[in-house]
Amino acid sequence: MTIKNIKLNNGVLMPEIGLGTWKADQTGVLEQTVKTAIDLGYRHIDCAKIYNNQREIGKALKETSVPRKELFITSKIFQNKHRPELVPGAVDEILDELQLEYLDMLLMHWPYAIRPEQDSADFTADEVEDVPIMDTWKAMEALVDSGKVRAIGVSNFNKTILEKMIPQCRIVPATNQVEVHPYNQEHDLVAYCQSKGIVITGYCPLGGGKINVMNDDFIKRIAEAHCCTPAQVSLSWLLARGIVVIPKSNHEIRLKQNLQTVTLTSDEIRMIGHIKTHERKVDPSRDIEQLKWVFHEDQAKCPVI
Ligand SMILES: NC(=O)c1ccc[n+]([C@@H]2O[C@H](COP(=O)([O-])OP(=O)(O)OC[C@H]3O[C@@H](n4cnc5c(N)ncnc54)[C@H](OP(=O)(O)O)[C@@H]3O)[C@@H](O)[C@H]2O)c1
Structure with a gap:
């Protein structure tokens, strides 16, 4: 199956459906999942240092007969490597x-930094540190120059921070990877990024196994009308908005299904866009006061850019 590409702001082509790999880390399972996905036609794999499973993905990539240049591999720098002198080593790792x-795409995973010695997501408030985002970004720009990455982007960046960042960039982010699904629609952020030529990559496009999108009555009714599943409706709705999707599954039948999207009518697209339930799966701030700005711009204490 051939997956359509979206052209990024630097001309690089990114497949509009990719394979998510967060929490896909049971030993042996992920390697097989990646191989199966590639056999089914997936060419875009979304990885991250903090998922602690890149070696397994690497094994699958090594063994595939699909040429490297036909694959699109994204990874993300963890927050403990934001100091600019740490960025090149983080990418080498x-x-x-x-x-x-x-890499085809390197992302800054979150718009804040934590101390270098903390390498897990269980950090505390006193481990958050001030590293200007532009310092990290300039080190990422240099990696494009060196040929180690073809494109760079950000993840979990809100509009306020992008508005401050873009005028200072030599290379404007090619993508912003954020949580988007029918229960977290992000209309303003999507419109803003798209107006700046920044492609939105939607994570948790199915609700991440936690947000109840797949059981939404309206989504289910649309699925019945198209003889497809709620998962296919959610993915099709995101693609119709020009959003790249990276669903994760360990099951071949679902991997296959997630590539078989449908054409929704403009009424269906509009009506899903009016769903009022608002729930997010991922919130990094937990009880860390100085990170509340990441998703709650009105409480913004935007950090140094
Ligand atoms: N940048 C960031 O901060 C960030 C944050 C979160 C996620 N991500 C990326 O985005 C990817 C996707 O997000 P996600 O993995 O959280 O959630 P997701 O892809 O929205 O949902 C995955 C869940 O849906 C199930 N599923 C998959 N296909 C299905 C289908 N056709 N029908 C019914 N259920 C289905 C999966 O179960 P099975 O595996 O059992 O099929 C799994 O429980 C991640 O894997 C990761 O690569 C990035």
């Missing part, structure tokens, strides 16, 4: 784990 020479 990612490349070593994935057994690759270059």
Whole structure:
């Protein structure tokens, strides 16, 4: 099955459906999942250092007969490597784990930094540190120049922070990877990014196994009308908005289904866009006061850019 590409702001082509790999880390399972996905036609794999499973993905990539240049591999720098002098080493480590020479996309996973010695997501408030986002970004720009990455982007960036960042960028982010699904629609952020030529990549496009999108009565009714599943409706709705999707599954039948999207009518697209339930799966701030701005712009204490 051939997946359509979206052209990024630097001309690089990104497949509009990719494979998510967060929490897909049971030993042996992920390697097989990646191989199956590639056999089914997936060419875009979404990885991250913090998922602690890149070596397994690397094994699958090493064994595939699909040429490297036909694959689109994304990875993300964890927050403990934001100090600019740590960025090149962080990418070398990612490349070593994935057994690759270059990445197609490198993302800044979150718009805040934590201390270098903290390498888990269980950090505390006193481990958050001030590293200006532009310092990290300039180190990422240099990696494009060196050929280690073909495109760079951000993740979990809100509009306020992008508005401050873009005028200072030599390379404007190619994508902003954020949580988007029918229960977290992000109309303003999507419109803003698209107006700046930044492609939105939607994570948790199915609700991440936690948000109840798949059981929404309205989504289910549309699925029945198209003889498809709620998952296919959610993915099709995101694609219709020009959003790249990266659903995760460990099951072949679902991997296949997630590639078989449908054409929704403009009324269906509009009506899903009016769903009022608002729930988000991922919130990094937990009880950390200085991170509340990440998703709650009105409480913004936007950090140093
Ligand atoms: N940048 C970030 O901060 C960030 C944050 C979160 C996620 N991500 C990325 O986005 C990817 C996707 O997000 P996600 O994994 O949280 O959630 P998701 O893809 O929305 O949902 C995955 C869940 O849906 C199930 N599923 C998959 N296909 C299905 C289908 N056709 N029908 C019914 N259920 C289905 C999966 O179960 P099975 O596996 O059992 O099929 C799993 O429980 C991640 O894997 C990761 O790569 C990025």
